[in-house]
Amino acid sequence: MDRLIEGYRRFRATTYRSNSQLYDDLATKGQKPSTLIIGCSDARVDPAINFDTAPGEVFMVRNVAAVVPPYTPDGGQHGTSAALEFGVKGLTVPNIAILGHAKCGGIKALVESDPNGPAKTDFIDSWMSVAAPARKVAFARAESEMKEGDLPHVCRLCEMANVRIGLANLRTFPWIAEREAKGEIKLHGLYFDITKGELFKLNELNEFEKVATE
Numbered sequence: 317m318d319r320l321i322e323g324y325r326r327f328r329a330t331t332y333r334s335n336s337q338l339y340d341d342l343a344t345k346g347q348k349p350s351t352l353i354i355g356c357s358d359a360r361v362d363p364a365i366n367f368d369t370a371p372g373e374v375f376m377v378r379n380v381a382a383v384v385p386p387y388t389p390d391g392g393q394h395g396t397s398a399a400l401e402f403g404v405k406g407l408t409v410p411n412i413a414i415l416g417h418a419k420c421g422g423i424k425a426l427v428e429s430d431p432n433g434p435a436k437t438d439f440i441d442s443w444m445s446v447a448a449p450a451r452k453v454a455f456a457r458a459e460s461e462m463k464e465g466d467l468p469h470v471c472r473l474c475e476m477a478n479v480r481i482g483l484a485n486l487r488t489f490p491w492i493a494e495r496e497a498k499g500e501i502k503l504h505g506l507y508f509d510i511t512k513g514e515l516f517k518l519n520e521l522n523e524f525e526k527v528a529t530e
């Protein structure tokens with residue numbers, strides 16, 4: 317905790333001081349983020365650092381494995397869906413991005429799990445079951461590539477499939493689908509590879525394309 321407090325003091329003396337007008341505006345006028353990002357809780361993939369964002373620029377939702385559940389208004393406690401509702405209806409964000417990443421522990425657990433076996437965790441298995449279709453897609457693709465036993469490769473395929481399925485699930489939210497149809501909101505799929513510091517973006521062909529660094 318001491319390191320965090322020290323970091324806070326540095327932030328206060330530098331970033332906060334040099335952006336005092338911006339912080340003042342954000343405090344008085346409220347937030348108007350340009351993008352809602354759904355990312356993983358993984359400590360190595362911090363969207364604010366990776367995208368070098370300014371305060372107030374991104375409305376961030378982080379959960380295990382950057383999973384987006386389908387629209388299920390059943391009275392349950394849906395944290396990610398609540399954040400989506402607030403970001404879309406309350407803040408009218410013009411962009412939603414799902415940020416998958418390499419070496420994702422949640423996806424690895426899903427890939428290694430037995431889909432028909434009993435849950436081994438209180439919450440994680442149930443949460444990751446939302447991404448079960450991505451596991452299926454990944455194994456099918458690995459099989460077609462004759463790389464079925466290559467676990468890291470299956471995980472990478474699953475991490476990417478999870479982003480595509482998350483985008484499909486976003487479109488099950490009627491107020492997202494309506495806004496997308498009207499051109500008021502754009503959905504994006506992103507994938508960050510920590511091993512090389514590379515960012516990939518889903519293109520019109522639904523394939524991940526490396527983003528140029530210059």
Ligand SMILES: [Zn+2]
Binds near residue numbers: 381419420423
């Ligand atoms: Zn992760």
